[in-house]
Amino acid sequence: MSQNRQYELVYIVSPETGEQETADLHTQIEHIVQRFNGAIEKSENWGRRKLAYEIGHHREGTYVVETIRGSGELMKEIDRRLRVTDAIIRHLIVRVDEDLRVAERHRETRKASQARRRVARGLPPEPEAGERRGDREMDDDEDRIEGVEVQR
Amino acid sequence: MSEERGSRGRGGKGADKNKGEARPRGGFFRRRRVCKFCADKIDYINYKDVRLLMPFIPERGKIQPRRISGTCALHQRKLQTAISRARQLALIPYVTD
Numbered sequence: 001m002s003q004n005r006q007y008e009l010v011y012i013v014s015p016e017t018g019e020q021e022t023a024d025l026h027t028q029i030e031h032i033v034q035r036f037n038g039a040i041e042k043s044e045n046w047g048r049r050k051l052a053y054e055i056g057h058h059r060e061g062t063y064v065v066e067t068i069r070g071s072g073e074l075m076k077e078i079d080r081r082l083r084v085t086d087a088i089i090r091h092l093i094v095r096v097d098e099d100l101r102v103a104e105r106h107r108e109t110r111k112a113s114q115a116r117r118r119v120a121r122g123l124p125p126e127p128e129a130g131e132r133r134g135d136r137e138m139d140d141d142e143d144r145i146e147g148v149e150v151q152r
Numbered sequence: 153m154s155e156e157r158g159s160r161g162r163g164g165k166g167a168d169k170n171k172g173e174a175r176p177r178g179g180f181f182r183r184r185r186v187c188k189f190c191a192d193k194i195d196y197i198n199y200k201d202v203r204l205l206m207p208f209i210p211e212r213g214k215i216q217p218r219r220i221s222g223t224c225a226l227h228q229r230k231l232q233t234a235i236s237r238a239r240q241l242a243l244i245p246y247v248t249d
Contacts, residue, residue: 010200010241051242061242065200092240094199103195110193 003037006100007068007075011082011091012061015048021087022062029066032078038070055089067096187224189231197230199237205244208235213248 009029013022026043033040046063055061068075075093082091115125188207189197198204208216208223208231215235218228238244 012241052239052245053242055242063241090241092237094237099196106195107193 003071004069005071005095006041006097007070008094008096009066009068009075009078009091010094011064011088012051012055013064014056014058014087014089015060015062017062017087022064025085025087026064026066028081029078032081033068033070033074036070036074036077038068038074040066040068042067058089061089185222187222187227189227190224197227197234199234199241200243202238202243205231205235205238209244211248213245 011025013025017025022045030040043064043066046065048060048062050060051058068078079091079093082088114127118125118127188194194204208221210216215232218225221228223231235244239246
């Protein structure tokens with residue numbers, strides 16, 4: 001049961017570290033995950049990014065995001081490992097499965113109630129493409145601030 | 153709640169009809185009072201999405217209060233955690249001078 005939790009791990013590798021070493025760090029984490037019977041579901045490298053503030057005299061760093069499925073003990077071990085690794089200047093582990101489940105439930109409820117309301121108005125339950133005015137303009141361009149592309 | 157307070161004293165029963173719009177109030181224009189996350193149907197506030205969080209961080213780097221941004225209580229709470237996480241990862245500054 002507790003084996004099946006989803007975590008998100010973000011770590012910042014110091015800018016002096018080379019590509020090869022960054023890849024090595026990833027394989028190290030992979031090994032730990034395998035040892036604890038977990039699984040890495042997704043792994044993405046954001047590349048070099050400017051930090052919002054200095055961390056230990058570093059002004060930029062390489063961001064790596066991993067989505068890991070596994071137990072709390074596994075994440076504890078990873079946390080301990082990352083803490084002692086000098087090349088990693090910052091890391092963050094967040095448990096995400098519960099939040100995502102809640103979000104999913106919200107989405108379902110909204111969809112259901114929307115369908116109910118539409119049927120009550122004598123419309124088909126699913127809105128057709130282009131039916132709503134806001135459909136196209138939804139991905140707004142005006143408040144675009146420099147940042148990484150992240151999909152939700 | 154604060155909506156009611158804003159229109160008090162002007163005496164009109166229908167005065168608070170134009171809720172969502174910016175209206176003068178002592179020469180000061182109210183900003184939009186709809187929760188962005190409710191309006192855009194964002195269920196999960198991702199701490200890695202800097203573009204989503206940035207509008208809630210004024211110059212100084214503090215979190216914009218609910219009374220100004222109009223975010224609902226639930227989403228302000230979620231936003232708060234998202235911003236703290238983003239700050240830890242140096243995606244958003246703690247302070248800007």
